[in-house]
Amino acid sequence: MLLWLLIVCMTVSPAFCRADEFDVIDSRGVKATLSGRIHGTADNVLAIMQEDGALMLVPSAAILKRRQKEEFQPVSCTEMKSRLEKKYTPELSRWSVQDPYVVGLVLMGPLDKKGETQANLFLTKAVRFMQSVDEVFMRFAKDMGIAAQNSEFPLVMLIFESDAEFEAHANEVTGGRGLSAGNVSGFYSLIDNTLSIRMTECDTFEVPLHEAIHQQVYNRGVMKRFTPIPAWFNEGLATGFEGSGDKVSTGPNALHTRYALAAARTQQVSWRNLIESDEAITGDILAGEAYALAWGLHWLVVTRHKDGYVKYLAKLRTRDPLSTVTPEQRVADFQEAFGVPVQSLEQEFVKLLRANERKIMQQGENRFPVGILMTSQSLGYVKLQAATRADMGGLVHAKGELRNVSPLREMNFRVRVVTDAGTYAEWILPNVGSRKTVPLPGKLTDQLLPNARGGAGRTFTVKIDSTAAEVPAAGIRR
Ligand SMILES: [Zn+2]
Secondary structure (H helix, E strand, C coil): CHHHHHHHHHHCCHHHCEEEEEEEECCCCCEEEEEEEEEEECCCEEEEECCCCCEEEEEHHHEEEEEEEEECCCCCHHHHHHHHHHHHCHHHEEEEEECCEEEEEECCCCCCHHHHHHHHHHHHHHHHHHHHHHHHHHHHHHHHCCCCCCCCCCEEEEEECCHHHHHHHHHHHHCCCCCCHHHCCEEECCCCCCEEEEHHHHHCCHHHHHHHHHHHHHHCCCCCCCCCCCHHHHHHHHHHCCCCHHHCCCCCCCCCHHHHHHHHCCCCCCHHHHHHCCHHHHCCCCHHHHHHHHHHHHHHHHHHCHHHHHHHHHHHHCCCCCCCCCHHHHHHHHHHHHCCCHHHHHHHHHHHHHHCHHHHHHHHHHHCCCCEEEEEECCEEEEEEEEEEHHHCCEEEEEEEEEECCCCCCEEEEEEEEECCCEEEEEEEEEECCCCEEEEEEEECCEECCCCCCCCCCCEEEEEEEEECCCCHHHCCC
């Protein structure tokens, strides 16, 4: 019966697929009724698709009864918006709906009149960004001969003004699993199908771009959620679109100099590692190298082995949601599609990098000038020049500038440069206007954190905190 349903779901348009209703019981003995469409099954678990596009994983043992329900009817964009608006409260959220997009701005507090105008402009820009991602992705799919279809569900992007609120939301969605929320700039959730971003990252829309590509892949019918797609392929595809900020004009065929430079310098991760397993790319430690190599592997196959690419993708698309694939099978799938061993593709890549060496070095260095550190946190973007001063007892001397990236309001900032010895320099910057830049005059890390050892530091970190300059206290969440 399950198998039969699954086959029907895959062979007719999902909109005509019937839904089911399930009586379930949780571990505390509480009973409830769920409805939705079966998306996938494994030994002990069912993935049930809800009408808003969210997936629910239910242990088979928790299902008491199952019966057929009327047609599965995906929610409209308007309905989606009103559900989300209720969750984030109408006073503290602003929305823009343009089928199939629902873009929400979750505020840290009330806005003044100017802030309202800016919020509107920002939402318009965000929707335009979603449309451009759509266009550039569909163009790529067409060029590659990949069948792509209209999205069945609303495509939701939530932008969080407050970092704390973004982190709480990330923990709620991921259940605290995966990368620590403090390190994540934005993410697409396979569970609730939503794109969630910090406003801090929307100065250029580069992070949202990567995540929006994941959303496209899973909503345009290119891949199904919870299918065993190798992470290198997924991430290689998404990183391939990065690099042009909010212009959204490039695609995976372009040489991405930042990743190319990083790929040329990798030491611990090999291509075979990536093809066999997702361990390196999903862990915190080797992820940097693994992403660079994933970009490289994807770039090579998409530009030089198009037939193999199409064959490989077709193979991946035959996998069922919640099924598993062994490392040996992953290698076999790869070699069968591309017709050559992994090593020979790796050699081809190294040769190509050498041929483009000058371009990579030049652009890579322009983007990351030596000795300059850039970071975005809490709606502040800091550009800093720092050096250890041996003549000053190993204290760090730092100077630079801070930009308030908030399009909505004036902010108060505190910037700290903290060394591993616990010494620090601090700048307090009240009332920095929206999108204004202010200098961070040269300072030594001559203050000491409580209980720190002090003395010479070898490394340092930058920490930015902020509060809205003028927010009526009653309007602040939490
Ligand atoms: Zn990604």
